[in-house]
Amino acid sequence: MINLSSSNVHSLSKHSNFSNIICSGCNTVHQYDEIQNVCKDPSCQEALLACYDFVLGLSKDVLKNRPFTMWRYREFLPVLDPKNIVSLGEGGTPLFKAKNLSKIVGIPELYWKDEAGNPTGSFKARGMSAAVSKAKELGIKKMAIPTAGNAGVALAAYGVRAGMEVHVFMPKETPAQHKKEVEFYGAHLTEVDGNIGDCGKLVAELSPKNGWFNVSTLKEPYRLEGKKTMGYELAEQLNWELPDVILYPTGGGTGLIGFWKAFEELEQIGWIGSKRPRLIAVQSANCDSIVSAFHNSEPKAVAVDKGFTIANGLRVPKSYADKLILKILKYTKGTAISINDEEISQALSEVARLEGMFIAPEGAALWAAVKRLKLEGIVQESEKVVLVNTGSGYKYTENIFK
Numbered sequence: 419m420i421n422l423s424s425s426n427v428h429s430l431s432k433h434s435n436f437s438n439i440i441c442s443g444c445n446t447v448h449q450y451d452e453i454q455n456v457c458k459d460p461s462c463q464e465a466l467l468a469c470y471d472f473v474l475g476l477s478k479d480v481l482k483n484r485p486f487t488m489w490r491y492r493e494f495l496p497v498l499d500p501k502n503i504v505s506l507g508e509g510g511t512p513l514f515k516a517k518n519l520s521k522i523v524g525i526p527e528l529y530w531k532d533e534a535g536n537p538t539g540s541f542k543a544r545g546m547s548a549a550v551s552k553a554k555e556l557g558i559k560k561m562a563i564p565t566a567g568n569a570g571v572a573l574a575a576y577g578v579r580a581g582m583e584v585h586v587f588m589p590k591e592t593p594a595q596h597k598k599e600v601e602f603y604g605a606h607l608t609e610v611d612g613n614i615g616d617c618g619k620l621v622a623e624l625s626p627k628n629g630w631f632n633v634s635t636l637k638e639p640y641r642l643e644g645k646k647t648m649g650y651e652l653a654e655q656l657n658w659e660l661p662d663v664i665l666y667p668t669g670g671g672t673g674l675i676g677f678w679k680a681f682e683e684l685e686q687i688g689w690i691g692s693k694r695p696r697l698i699a700v701q702s703a704n705c706d707s708i709v710s711a712f713h714n715s716e717p718k719a720v721a722v723d724k725g726f727t728i729a730n731g732l733r734v735p736k737s738y739a740d741k742l743i744l745k746i747l748k749y750t751k752g753t754a755i756s757i758n759d760e761e762i763s764q765a766l767s768e769v770a771r772l773e774g775m776f777i778a779p780e781g782a783a784l785w786a787a788v789k790r791l792k793l794e795g796i797v798q799e800s801e802k803v804v805l806v807n808t809g810s811g812y813k814y815t816e817n818i819f820k
């Protein structure tokens with residue numbers, strides 16, 4: 419896998435130990451104090467990964483007395499000056515037993531990491547808190563994003579909080595709640611007759627002309643940094659003993675890459691050992707390019723888009739970081755599975771009726787997935803399994819109450 423360790427070692431911990439940026443494709447080092455999107459080598463252009471100095475003997479005690487938000491891991495977040503942090507209290511989400519579902523599926527140690535309580539109702543808040551904070555530190559004033567919904571809402575909220583101009587490009591089919599909320603924050607919304615890929619093309623074309631910074635998934639390095647805090651937090655909540663399996667709803671794949679990156683960094687600083695959970699990418703059957711590539715042992719994905727899914731966040735024909743996602747699934751001995759809309763609808767209803775949780779369709783897909791994986795013997799009764807519910811059902815009522 420990619421070596422994230424920085425060559426620098428020092429004994430004094432700073433606010434942030436952010437030290438450089440490497441390319442996930444060719445390992446080229448990029449300047450950490452300049453505005454970056456993707457690898458500068460035109461023949462590469464892969465996603466960039468932030469790296470941190472290793473601090474000798476940094477104790478977990480540094481976390482004591484810090485508020486339970488994602489910024490408690492500030493040494494491993496990219497903002498150098500705390501005055502640039504743009505926060506709405508993101509992170510610090512609960513981890514709890516899936517009490518009733520665990521009995522049905524026969525996995526006593528089945529947990530929810532529930533991201534629904536984040537500001538703006540999804541885990542996207544973590545990514546946008548990091549990205550907007552770093553953008554502020556670098557002097558960026560205008561941002562643009564192609565989005566399936568939640569990320570656009572989060573950018574609108576964090577962007578306006580930082581006094582920035584925000585431009586959001588969303589597929590027309592996105593639930594109205596997402597669109598209305600973006601406008602309510604005062605951001606500019608463009609509805610696009612197409613999927614998130616079509617929105618991405620528009621943003622790529624318009625950004626240079628308008629002086630917008632393009633915050634597309636994995637086309638800037640810092641949303642990933644915010645999302646990786648789900649991994650830090652999960653490790654801390656489990657007393658630094660990682661679970662056996664993590665299921666994650668995979669669209670662009672930032673969250674999945676984030677878990678991998680968090681665990682690599684935590685091992686590097688000596689807070690966890692070498693054990694890794696098997697990471698399982700769960701996709702919509704209508705957009706399952708990672709599932710196909712993984713099971714065909716391909717190093718990269720080919721775009722798949724069979725149309726609408728009630729899990730809007732999973733309508734991503736091809737992730738920009740497909741190669742990295744596929745490497746991570748292999749490295750962690752994980753797998754990938756697709757779930758169709760009928761299964762997602764049924765799962766939503768079961769999670770509501772049995773667990774009392776009104777979750778995002780993306781999160782519900784994990785419940786359908788774990789049931790199938792258990793039947794197939796891929797996930798065992800004795801294992802500790804975490805389902806990451808990435809968002810709230812409140813944004814999707816028109817998809818859910820059909």
Ligand SMILES: Cc1ncc(COP(=O)(O)O)c(C=O)c1O
Pocket residue numbers: 540566567568569635667668669670671672673674730731732778780781808809
């Ligand atoms: C609720 C929800 N879950 C999961 C995803 C997929 O996110 P990722 O890019 O981390 O794969 C999205 C993306 O829009 C989302 O909104």
Ligand SMILES: [Zn+2]
Pocket residue numbers: 441442443444445446457458459462463464
């Ligand atoms: Zn490169």
